[in-house]
Amino acid sequence: MSILDSKIPEGPLADKWTNYKNKINLVNPANKRNIDVIVVGTGLAGGSAAATLAELGYNVKTFCYSDSPRRAHSIAAQGGINAAKNYQGDGDSDYRLFYDTVKGGDYRSREANVYRLAEVSGNIIDQCVAQGVPFAREYGGLLDNRSFGGVLVSRTFYAKGQTGQQLLLGAYSAMNRQINRGKIQAFNRHEMLDLVKVDGKARGIIARDLVTGEIERHSAHAVVLASGGYGNVFFLSTNAMGSNVMAAWRAHRRGAFFANPCYTQIHPTCIPVSGDHQSKLTLMSESLRNDGRIWVPKRKEDVEAIRTGKLKPTQLSEDERDYYLERRYPAFGNLVPRDVASRAAKERCDAGFGVNKTGEAVYLDFASAIQRYGKEKAMTSGMHNPSKEEITKMGEEVIESKYGNLFQMYEKIVDENPYKSPMMIYPAVHYTMGGLWVDYNLQTTIPGCYAAGEANFSDHGANRLGASALMQGLADGYFVLPYTIGDYLSHDIRTGKIPTDTPEFDQAEKEVKDRIEKLMSGSGEHSVDYYHKKLGKIMWNKCGMSRNEKELKEAIEEISVLREDFWKNVKVPGTVNSMNPELEKAGRVADFLELGELFAKDALNRNESCGGHFREESVEQSGEQKGEALRDDKNFKYVAAWEYKGEPKDAELHKEDLVFENIELKTRSYK
Amino acid sequence: MNLTLKIWRQSDANSKGKLVDYSISGIEGDMSFLEMLDVLNEDLINKGEEPVVFDHDCREGICGACSLQINGEPHGPDRLITTCQLHMRKFNDGDTIYIEPFRAKAFPVVKDLMVDRSSFERIQHAGGYISVNTSGNTQDANAIPIRKEDADEAMDAATCIGCGACVAACKNASAMLFTSAKVSQFALLPQGQVEATERVLAMVNQMDEEGFGNCTNTGACEIECPKGISLENIARMNREYLKASMKG
Numbered sequence: 001m002s003i004l005d006s007k008i009p010e011g012p013l014a015d016k017w018t019n020y021k022n023k024i025n026l027v028n029p030a031n032k033r034n035i036d037v038i039v040v041g042t043g044l045a046g047g048s049a050a051a052t053l054a055e056l057g058y059n060v061k062t063f064c065y066s067d068s069p070r071r072a073h074s075i076a077a078q079g080g081i082n083a084a085k086n087y088q089g090d091g092d093s094d095y096r097l098f099y100d101t102v103k104g105g106d107y108r109s110r111e112a113n114v115y116r117l118a119e120v121s122g123n124i125i126d127q128c129v130a131q132g133v134p135f136a137r138e139y140g141g142l143l144d145n146r147s148f149g150g151v152l153v154s155r156t157f158y159a160k161g162q163t164g165q166q167l168l169l170g171a172y173s174a175m176n177r178q179i180n181r182g183k184i185q186a187f188n189r190h191e192m193l194d195l196v197k198v199d200g201k202a203r204g205i206i207a208r209d210l211v212t213g214e215i216e217r218h219s220a221h222a223v224v225l226a227s228g229g230y231g232n233v234f235f236l237s238t239n240a241m242g243s244n245v246m247a248a249w250r251a252h253r254r255g256a257f258f259a260n261p262c263y264t265q266i267h268p269t270c271i272p273v274s275g276d277h278q279s280k281l282t283l284m285s286e287s288l289r290n291d292g293r294i295w296v297p298k299r300k301e302d303v304e305a306i307r308t309g310k311l312k313p314t315q316l317s318e319d320e321r322d323y324y325l326e327r328r329y330p331a332f333g334n335l336v337p338r339d340v341a342s343r344a345a346k347e348r349c350d351a352g353f354g355v356n357k358t359g360e361a362v363y364l365d366f367a368s369a370i371q372r373y374g375k376e377k378a379m380t381s382g383m384h385n386p387s388k389e390e391i392t393k394m395g396e397e398v399i400e401s402k403y404g405n406l407f408q409m410y411e412k413i414v415d416e417n418p419y420k421s422p423m424m425i426y427p428a429v430h431y432t433m434g435g436l437w438v439d440y441n442l443q444t445t446i447p448g449c450y451a452a453g454e455a456n457f458s459d460h461g462a463n464r465l466g467a468s469a470l471m472q473g474l475a476d477g478y479f480v481l482p483y484t485i486g487d488y489l490s491h492d493i494r495t496g497k498i499p500t501d502t503p504e505f506d507q508a509e510k511e512v513k514d515r516i517e518k519l520m521s522g523s524g525e526h527s528v529d530y531y532h533k534k535l536g537k538i539m540w541n542k543c544g545m546s547r548n549e550k551e552l553k554e555a556i557e558e559i560s561v562l563r564e565d566f567w568k569n570v571k572v573p574g575t576v577n578s579m580n581p582e583l584e585k586a587g588r589v590a591d592f593l594e595l596g597e598l599f600a601k602d603a604l605n606r607n608e609s610c611g612g613h614f615r616e617e618s619v620e621q622s623g624e625q626k627g628e629a630l631r632d633d634k635n636f637k638y639v640a641a642w643e644y645k646g647e648p649k650d651a652e653l654h655k656e657d658l659v660f661e662n663i664e665l666k667t668r669s670y671k
Numbered sequence: 672m673n674l675t676l677k678i679w680r681q682s683d684a685n686s687k688g689k690l691v692d693y694s695i696s697g698i699e700g701d702m703s704f705l706e707m708l709d710v711l712n713e714d715l716i717n718k719g720e721e722p723v724v725f726d727h728d729c730r731e732g733i734c735g736a737c738s739l740q741i742n743g744e745p746h747g748p749d750r751l752i753t754t755c756q757l758h759m760r761k762f763n764d765g766d767t768i769y770i771e772p773f774r775a776k777a778f779p780v781v782k783d784l785m786v787d788r789s790s791f792e793r794i795q796h797a798g799g800y801i802s803v804n805t806s807g808n809t810q811d812a813n814a815i816p817i818r819k820e821d822a823d824e825a826m827d828a829a830t831c832i833g834c835g836a837c838v839a840a841c842k843n844a845s846a847m848l849f850t851s852a853k854v855s856q857f858a859l860l861p862q863g864q865v866e867a868t869e870r871v872l873a874m875v876n877q878m879d880e881e882g883f884g885n886c887t888n889t890g891a892c893e894i895e896c897p898k899g900i901s902l903e904n905i906a907r908m909n910r911e912y913l914k915a916s917m918k919g
Contacts, residue, residue: 067726067736070735075733076734085812126809131862132801132860136822165829176795177800238731240728275702277706277710279706412732524719527717573716579785582716
């Protein structure tokens with residue numbers, strides 16, 4: 001029997017959240033003033049949580065490693081945010097959004113959490129509009145929607161290609177209001193280095209002021225971790241350079257179980273790698289797949305000619321092109337979910353059809369959309385015999401109004417005009433669905449320690465649909481956590497201020513200082529990046545889009561050896577008591593070197609293909625789905641939650657069986 | 672490419688800084704400017720020297736963290752981009768490149784090329800928000816219809832990433848473009864009207880308190896802005912401010 005208690009409320013799915021809210025304990029407003037909450041990470045989840053908790057009356061301290069919460073990586077999310085508003089009248093509902101999300105996650109997420117997410121999704125849009133988020137509008141003044149990969153309705157709200165930016169600025173403005181009121185104390189350029197437990201409960205953190213290097217103690221009645229994902233374990237990813245797993249990992253070392261670490265989403269529409277110097281990968285919104293058609297040449301000789309520059313992609317006729325997504329998945333075509341699109345691209349490139357120099361790119365082509373929109377625009381403008389040039393021009397204008405900033409970004413990076421020649425794209429590591437295990441209350445296995453947004457595991461299963469990450473971050477922060485944390489804090493109204501001059505804080509601070517000292521005392525053979533890049537290569541080659549037992553075992557061994565070498569030989573220049581980005585990186589890479597090994601161990605354990613991860617031993621052998629990923633519900637319909645026991649190889653597996661009462665588990669078919 | 676870099680080194684806000692020469696080789700056109708600095712830093716670390724500190728994070732032009740005055744221009748020679756989107760193909764073999772921090776009294780140097788832009792934060796704390804309760808009980812979003820043109824214009828203003836290039840480009844180190852973009856977003860939307868008077872007064876006052884200079888309509892800010900924020904926002908803020916002052 002598992003020791004994990006998910007605390008899913010009783011009752012019918014659609015009533016669980018309402019019933020739950022009706023029954024939990026509340027904290028009297030006068031008592032909220034005596035309760036402190038720490039929020040680590042101030043992106044969409046942390047920022048919205050901090051603002052709302054402060055609004056409710058709690059004293060909030062926020063921590064972020066940037067100089068401002070508005071730099072959080074949520075700002076880079078481009079495409080949009082889902083909500084079951086059914087404004088378009090195309091049949092959307094809470095249930096349908098719930099269904100799509102569970103199916104899109106390949107039945108590895110928790111039903112109750114996902115339903116709640118769908119249920120509050122509409123509120124998010126109301127909230128953001130009230131805050132002044134400038135969502136796209138139709139000419140009648142109402143909100144506009146578009147559709148996104150993996151679904152058949154238009155439920156995605158967007159603000160050009162900068163939706164994450166606008167939503168984050170909305171949450172940030174809500175924080176500003178609370179900062180101005182003195183309810184939020186913001187600690188920017190600070191990093192959490194450890195979690196402090198008192199009598200088994202999370203009661204504070206040890207943080208480092210990144211400017212002065214000073215180690216600080218901060219206490220609270222509860223700690224919320226909203227520190228994002230761990231995609232940077234791959235070194236190359238679409239994550240911001242500083243995104244790291246430290247807060248979650250240090251909590252894991254203190255007893256918070258880490259769930260499904262091997263679940264990584266590989267995003268299909270990224271700008272391909274150009275060389276060894278590359279520091280990160282750039283994603284382009286998946287919304288591009290609404291209008292872009294994906295193809296590679298049918299013939300190898302055309303591929304060869306394109307790679308050597310003898311042939312231009314625009315010179316190939318329609319029937320010389322293989323629109324492989326439309327061919328393989330006629331029902332969804334270019335809008336198949338991210339994992340399917342990513343794997344299909346890799347399959348074509350592995351088969352030798354990649355179109356850039358390194359053979360790791362496919363085309364995303366807007367030529368037909370430009371013609372289609374151009375003709376439509378000509379018709380509506382009353383032009384009866386438009387020339388081809390006029391049609392192209394008008395079509396390009398429509399595309400520009402929809403995706404202009406993305407096209408500009410592509411042109412700056414690749415130095416090619418995507419209006420005239422198809423874009424080149426390739427999959428890249430984007431979002432991690434694993435994270436700290438949380439119950440229905442978003443509480444980790446440490447009482448008083450909560451995890452929200454990408455830092456937790458519960459809502460996305462083995463994969464996630466487009467435009468669902470922003471939804472989850474804001475749902476957790478604005479609408480879920482503020483309720484559930486109150487239930488816990490209602491027991492703390494007589495506790496009083498938590499002192500920081502206690503043995504628990506002494507001990508945690510000492511361990512943090514020892515760790516820093518150890519990092520600084522390496523022999524100095526190699527830089528931090530040297531180790532990070534090596535780790536990244538192991539992860540991408542052996543724990544990436546496609547995995548097998550042999551290579552995963554090799555990865556575990558290689559990472560463990562690399563970690564040992566890191567602690568002996570890393571070189572961290574500069575001093576402890578000043579701004580020292582190399583020291584910050586060293587601490588983060590040390591954590592990645594542990595997480596990477598647990599990641600591989602989890603992937604080895606999960607001998608099934610599901611969602612974003614393709615296990616080579618688990619493939620459909622026959623029938624319509626032949627060659628597609630084979631999920632194994634009989635043996636793996638569970639959450640893998642790992643308990644820290646020292647070295648990652650000693651981590652202990654706990655299983656939370658996933659129960660599906662409202663959805664029948666089906667093979668995901670997009671054919 | 673082989674390049675000579677003249678980089679501003681300064682150990683903290685209170686120390687004196689100076690330009691230091693570095694030569695670097697093997698730079699490719701596909702590298703971003705920051706990746707070129709990564710290469711330099713790797714060399715410095717391997718030689719046992721301290722790497723150059725600079726702000727950066729998303730490296731895709733949206734977080735607003737990267738700064739750098741490159742050959743005298745914020746974010747370097749190209750238009751409508753941040754430093755992380757500047758590629759080395761814009762430079763030639765043998766070039767000498769001056770790399771300095773953004774300069775303004777309100778942006779003190781933290782270390783080397785990294786400056787403290789928290790003055791921008793305080794301007795936003797002063798009033799850069801709409802006072803709405805984050806309760807989940809707000810009215811339905813479509814109950815506030817907004818003309819598409821207004822929403823688009825608000826979006827254009829809201830696109831500001833707060834990098835500070837406008838300040839660094841301005842001979843007066845004025846923060847008018849930044850502040851006006853924030854004021855404009857709310858001024859253009861119906862939700863922002865109720866507090867418009869207090870907002871513009873509070874934000875402008877805070878901007879002055881932070882030690883930013885005045886606007887003399889030179890327009891360098893608009894030219895250097897990586898997001899193409901328009902000078903019209905400054906005009907709009909001035910109108911809002913005048914209106915508010917007369918009311919106030």
